[in-house]
Amino acid sequence: QQQVKQSPQSLIVQKGGISIINCAYENTAFDYFPWYQQFPGKGPALLIAIRPDVSEKKEGRFTISFNKSAKQFSLHIMDSQPGDSATYFCAASPSGNTPLVFGKGTRLSVIA
Amino acid sequence: KAGVTQTPRYLIKTRGQQVTLSCSPISGHRSVSWYQQTPGQGLQFLFEYFSETQRNKGNFPGRFSGRQFSNSRSEMNVSTLELGDSALYLCASSLTRDRGLEKLFFGSGTQLSVL
Numbered sequence: 187q188q189q190v191k192q193s194p195q196s197l198i199v200q201k202g203g204i205s206i207i208n209c210a211y212e213n214t215a216f217d218y219f220p221w222y223q224q225f226p227g228k229g230p231a232l233l234i235a236i237r238p239d240v241s242e243k244k245e246g247r248f249t250i251s252f253n254k255s256a257k258q259f260s261l262h263i264m265d266s267q268p269g270d271s272a273t274y275f276c277a278a279s280p281s282g283n284t285p286l287v288f289g290k291g292t293r294l295s296v297i298a
Numbered sequence: 299k300a301g302v303t304q305t306p307r308y309l310i311k312t313r314g315q316q317v318t319l320s321c322s323p324i325s326g327h328r329s330v331s332w333y334q335q336t337p338g339q340g341l342q343f344l345f346e347y348f349s350e351t352q353r354n355k356g357n358f359p360g361r362f363s364g365r366q367f368s369n370s371r372s373e374m375n376v377s378t379l380e381l382g383d384s385a386l387y388l389c390a391s392s393l394t395r396d397r398g399l400e401k402l403f404f405g406s407g408t409q410l411s412v413l
Contacts, residue, residue, distance in 0.1 A: 192340075220401075229302070229388050229404025230341070275341060283346075285331060285354050286402065290340035 189213055190278050192289025199296050205263040207292045209276035212257065216278040219252065220286070221261050224273045233274070234261070266296045299325065302405035304389050310411045316377040319408045323370050323391030329353075330372040331402065332364060335386040344387075347372055376410075384412045 191210045199205045209219075220235035236243045236250040236259065243250045249262040263270055273293050277286040303322040311317050323330050331354075332344040343356035347366035364374040370391075376383055386409050390402035 222402075222404075227406065229390070229406050230402075231404065232401055235401075283329075283348070283353060285343045285346055285356070287343070288333075288341040290338075 189287045190276060190289040192276050192292060194292060195290070196293040197295070199263075199266045199294065201266065201268060201296055201298045203266050203296075205266045205270065205294055205296070206260060207274055207276070207294070208258065208260045209278075209289050210256075210258045211278050213278070213280070214257070215280040216287075217281050218279050219250070219259050220277050221248075221250065222275045222277060222288075224275065224291075226272075230275055263294075266294075268296045268298060270294060271296050302389055302391050302403050304387075304405035304408050306408060307406070308409050308411075310413060311379050312413050313379055313381060315379050316375065317379060317410060319374045319376075319387055319389075319410075321372045321374070321389030321391075321405060323372070323389075324403055327391035327393055327403070328370055329392045330366055330370065331390045331392070332372070332374050333388045333390065334358075335388055335407070336384075341388065344374070379412045381412050384410060386410075 221233045222230035223233040224230040234245050234248050236252050238254050247264045252259045273291045275291045276289040279286045305320045329348045331346040333341045335341050346354040350366045361377045366372045386407040388407045390404045
């Protein structure tokens with residue numbers, strides 16, 4: 187049973203546009219929601235993360251929006267650049283030493 | 299500071315064989331997690347070790363096993379390989395027990411192909 191559902195599976199965005207990736211979860215015990223970025227041939231790397239006590243977190247061109255009541259969170263990439271082309275994974279976990287549960291990933295291609 | 303190192307980078311095996319993958323975490327990191335990455339399933343959790351003890355285990359058959367040494371280095375073993383075991387195996391380390399398994403630092407993975 188997939189605990190974190192991610193969409194879309196793939197996304198093509200024009201340079202300068204906004205990329206939006208969505209995730210939904212069911213487990214109300216989740217209280218940590220990170221996004222990881224993976225380039226070809228590399229392992230995933232933490233991009234940005236949020237906890238449920240805030241509805242939005244922004245770091246540079248990357249923003250997480252969080253909707254606790256809908257049990258959804260999303261990643262927005264403003265002014266998307268070709269260098270942003272990568273696979274993005276959302277994840278979630280409860281507090282404590284419990285493993286992260288990952289979504290299936292979104293392959294983003296930013297074209298000039 | 300060196301990152302997470304995984305060896306070998308690529309591995310080709312045949313069905314029925316066994317394989318051992320190695321992971322050296324970032325210095326000072328005591329937790330090591332293993333994930334299997336496939337195109338259709340994303341990242342699936344295998345197990346996590348902390349101070350040589352398996353603390354968490356995912357939903358994989360007993361053919362998948364691991365261990366952690368006193369220097370925090372970890373190995374993962376897959377016995378009786380099946381075609382479906384072909385995947386990228388990722389190791390990740392994290393800093394402290396108190397902060398949990400939130401911020402993971404991944405290696406580049408071992409690409410296993412089973413023929």
